[in-house]
Amino acid sequence: MRVLVVDDEVRLADGIRRGLEAEGWAVDVAHDGIDGLWHAREFTYDAVVLDLMMPGMSGWAVCEQLRAEENWTPVLMLTAKDGEWDQVEALDAGADDYVTKPFSHPVLVARLRALVRRGARARPSVLTVGDLRLDPAARTASRGEVPLDLTSREFAVLEFLVRRAGEVCSKRQVIENVWDVDFDGDPNIVEVYVGHLRRKVDRPFGRASIETVRGAGYRLTADDA
Numbered sequence: 001m002r003v004l005v006v007d008d009e010v011r012l013a014d015g016i017r018r019g020l021e022a023e024g025w026a027v028d029v030a031h032d033g034i035d036g037l038w039h040a041r042e043f044t045y046d047a048v049v050l051d052l053m054m055p056g057m058s059g060w061a062v063c064e065q066l067r068a069e070e071n072w073t074p075v076l077m078l079t080a081k082d083g084e085w086d087q088v089e090a091l092d093a094g095a096d097d098y099v100t101k102p103f104s105h106p107v108l109v110a111r112l113r114a115l116v117r118r119g120a121r122a123r124p125s126v127l128t129v130g131d132l133r134l135d136p137a138a139r140t141a142s143r144g145e146v147p148l149d150l151t152s153r154e155f156a157v158l159e160f161l162v163r164r165a166g167e168v169c170s171k172r173q174v175i176e177n178v179w180d181v182d183f184d185g186d187p188n189i190v191e192v193y194v195g196h197l198r199r200k201v202d203r204p205f206g207r208a209s210i211e212t213v214r215g216a217g218y219r220l221t222a223d224d225a
Contacts, residue, residue, distance in 0.1 A: 001116055002025070003045060003049060004029075004036065004047075005020075005027060005028070006049065006051060007029075008054045008055060016049060017029050019108075020109070033058055034057045036057075036059075037062045037066070040066055041066075047074045047076060047116055048073055048075045051077075051078045052077055052080070052089070053086070059078070060090065063095050066094070067093070074116065076099060076112055077097070077098040078100075079099070080100070092136075097114070129162050130209070131144045132162065141158065144205070146205075148200055150197075150200060154193060156178045157174060157190070157193045157197060158201065160177050166220070166221065167219065168218070169218055170216060194212075194218055197210060209223040
């Protein structure tokens with residue numbers, strides 16, 4: 001298996017390289033984001049180990065650029081110890097997993113093996129259904145070129161439906177994924193939020209993309225009429 005390691009800490013990168021080569025992996029190393037992005041574009045890798053904080057071009061920017069170019073090579077991000085928001089940024093940028101520094105080499109290898117087993121699968125950072133676009137990381141939505149003003153709960157309900165476009169989603173499924181399994185309020189709250197979404201996402205644009213399936217739930221379709 002071939003891995004790209006991108007880290008500006010030369011000794012750390014060299015240590016990772018030696019450890020992975022001892023496992024029988026082929027390893028290329030880059031010491032800045034720009035060089036790492038070039039390698040990831042030019043060569044085929046089974047996985048990329050990418051440091052988050054680097055001068056010039058951060059790991060966050062490298063990962064986001066790769067995903068924008070539809071390069072779905074699994075990315076394992078290295079983040080600062082206890083860097084909670086670093087981890088959030090890494091995953092929102094399209095990373096598949098992360099390891100915090102300092103880390104155990106066996107854990108790093110195990111995480112890489114898990115990523116390689118799953119393989120490179122398309123994971124678009126922006127979700128689209130027809131001309132409806134959602135960016136979960138930025139928490140923005142638009143219909144065509146028109147931005148949609150949604151509350152956080154409205155966005156969550158819409159995101160759930162978008163991720164399951166074409167499928168019938170019951171009220172219970174929506175509640176368990178957008179609220180939680182312990183929600184004991186009126187399940188008709190889903191109807192209320194679907195009504196809000198129709199008034200914001202469909203009616204101003206002459207659409208009817210959020211369908212009611214009688215006795216079953218709701219289904220989101222493209223409806224690009």
